[in-house]
Amino acid sequence: MTIGAEVPRDRAKRLLSGRGRYVDDINLPRMLHLALVRSPHAHARIGAIDRADALALPGIVAVLTAADLETAVSSWRAAHKLFPGMAAPEQSALARDVVRWQGEAVAAVLGESRAVAEDGAERVSVDWRELPAVMDANQALAPEAAVLHGDMANNLAFAAEITAGDAEAAFRAAAHVAEEHFRFHRHSGVSLEPRGIIAEFEPGESRLTVHQSHQTPHQQQDLYARLLGLPEHKVRVICPDVGGAFGLKHHLMADELVACAAARLLCRPVKYIADRLESFLSDVHCRDHEVHARMAFSPTGEILALQVDDLFNAGAYGQYPRSSIAEGNQIIRLTGAPYRHANYQANLRMAFLNKSILGHIRSVGHPIACAVAERLIDLGASRLGLDPIAVRRRNYLNEADFPTTSVGGVEFENLSFTACLDKALEIIDVAQFRQEQAELRTRNVHRGIGVATFVELTAIGPEYYGEGGQHISAQETCLLRLEASGAVRCYTGATDQGQGIDTGIQQVVAGVLGVPLSEVEVISGDSALCPMGGGSWGSRGAALAGEAALRAAATLRQNILAIAASLLQKNATELTIEQGMVVDIATTYAHMAVSEISRIGHFQPYSIPGDVTADLTVVERYATRGRLFLAGNGVQIAIVEVDVDTGIVRPLRHLVVHDCGRILNPLLVREQIRGGAVQGIGAALYEELRYDPAGQLLTGSFADYLVPMAGEMPDIEVAHIETPTETSVLGAKGAGEAGTAGAVGAILNAVNDAISPFAASIAEVPITPARLLRALGRF
């Protein structure tokens, strides 16, 4: 069976040998290069813009401002109808009157090369009138705060509350209450390939062709058509090789829209590639939450109640088209989700302030929801003198509880917390670690172990954005074309940005159809060629596009067997396809090759007896119904060593036991988990976008924004539990969020365990050396 096999992906060989073709590798005739004039201030009124010096420079073709773009492109508001009352201020491709973060673009300089365009951008002068910068959510919501958006009374973008049971009463009755104030700082997805686009407008046919490093070509096609006022079928979005995306590339970005508008106005192709500084300044960011939470326990460690208050910010606007609410929403819905508890009270507030827009980056909200609950459990267990692992075990939702809807309102079909924990404890001998830990402490070596249990929400159903009013497809379609030679071309709406979903889909098609893997080619990332679909984000590729591919392959198989049965004068139910051959089930006799049927079907259809038509191109589709997410789950265990003199934390071991249902390809799943865990460890220890009080980004390069590097990373051990979802035939759930979802919680608990002899604790990530030593009172 091809499904479930460890198949290495062909694309990886090509990319690793340097033969990738990314947007920046593409050059079109007469192409112009775009450089943006970006605000040096976090908050300022835009006065006169003087472009004469720039236009005088040889090689500069145009300098455009918001006024120039007004006829070419509309503005937008990031509303979401499932969150009524959420403020959705108007945003335009170039800032109009006011800039609201350092790096927001105010003018577009088009030149014959990027270098000359940058020369031009330096020569554009803007008459800035600085306004007070609002850099912290608490400050943003204070009565005296400067208000970012003129049509709002204050900076509160949204507030919400979830209540279940009677939390207050449960806290009053509790034997112990664990309480902590957490700070999760801002970071981003940091893809190796930055954002990039080439927009080409053909005025004769009024046709816009876009090459973009992106996750959702059909969504972009719809957005560009609507915002630029073009018929949708005149817009084509092609995503060539994409060098990492992590959610960073499934949004509309104002910069890229400027490139489209400029291409339309100038009727020349326009390339824009974000450089690293621009990426840090103006990519969508994530996290930046302040969470106050408490958990009530019985004397035996039962979780009686949980209370969560999340204060976060959207940055300067809501992110379009999805809005910025999801991260906070996930936190209040998911905190404590693995555990049976009935009394829950959660609040969230989202503010606007003068930073780049907060979007959906890998594992939206999950790492925070997980870290908060897992830390509270460790705190509670320690106070009650209980084993923290035993406390988890006794509170886990168990088989008997499923299916269930969590107090946060999330449906769980069937999750495997206990099985994952058991497996994790088979791999890591906690008792032995505790012995070593005690022995090492006598030599001033401080190691700690941290456990985190997480839920992973994947494969968002159509109701979330469908009801929200967004044009975001949650239905996946697969088109299969049996070529005359018998080979199969598979067109999918899922996109591959390095995660290898192409190979997973290839395996599904080959496996269901019964042909060798090498006979199937997967084509994706082209809004004109591929069937409408949602692209790849939110861990939806395997679960949704995989199921659509399964259905298409089953239909094509049926059609092939119908022809074979007619030719062989047999009943189709007596036949099957194996290794590209039509085989008699009873005798295992190989009657004929699929290629023979294909040849006859395409070139000699008249020779097929009866009324059987040669339907050798098929389309099938799949969408979940009445289910917002397919939930997966897992357990992570981290072991770290803390240098209590320098504050440096070294991860020594990191284990992820994970359940994503049916596994298409263990190689792909393991790499998803490993990459995700590394990003989570990055968030826990290194990655942080820091601003000064005036709103100047302090981390504009890789010298200051630290990403986890191979030298510091332990081998990420991965083990699987397979609990297939029964909502589909394939049974796959998503796997892309899991690594990131649990790593912060596991590392935070491990560090706190390591420093427990010093009666110190920390609840701020990333855990920088200075923060840790301050927590230890060392300076």
Next chain:
Amino acid sequence: MKAPDFDYERPADLPGALDLLARHGAEASLIAGGQSLLTLLNFRLAAPELLIDIGRLAALKQLVETDRHIEIGGLLRHCDLAASPLIARALPLLHQAIGHIAHPAVRHRGTIGGSLAMADPAAELAACCLALDGQFSLLSTRGQRWVAAGDFFQGIYATALAPDEILTAVRLPKGEPGGISIFDEVARRRGDFALAGLAFAATPQAGGLKGVRLALLGVADRPILARDTMALLESGPLNQARVEQAAARIVGEVDPPEDPAYPPAYRRHLVGVLLRRTLQRVLMAFSA
């Protein structure tokens, strides 16, 4: 992030390079490995009119051993020094420090002359040269002069180099037999700029130390010598009490600049930790 326009010359020999530099002086920048300059150019923090590429000047790639010194050509790359048995034997401090410099890709392009002329306050080699009391050869069409490391570094990215001079070589005294050399630093990730670092050289003498040299990196606007601590360490036998005294002394001797991510108190603390660890290693060597 593209460099501003510049002219480019690649002189065939050292006199040619000196001549270009004499004519263009302040408007020109030398480029060798480009590991600092290219970043500055791409961020448009530097905009020289002319780049003079000295990367192929064989005259600056010599490694010479004399009776008392090692002379290292300015164009020798970090990887050249790391692979040199002569450096490992005669300049163990340098040998240890090179392992902390960035990553292999950088070490295969970056040069010792380039690093010293850049004068990053967190540079490993600068602190080693200061600890070893190195002399730098500065050459121009006006002639050659030797400047001591202590006089060469004048502030953040500021040196004694005149606009028409090339740093052609570094002369470092060979380690004494039985001498102790220890380089250590604290960085968030291996290869990062150090938050604080220390280059230590001394010779054991009767249970104590003589000729103590202790240079610090990453804690001031340039590499600095911890002179009070050096004196303290030479003032008597080395024991646990003196280790603690020295660690306390050095914390009071440094005054790191403000930095929101790494407060001065944190860097001061690190200097004490590094010195304590260094001296523990010395004590262990004594008792071995």
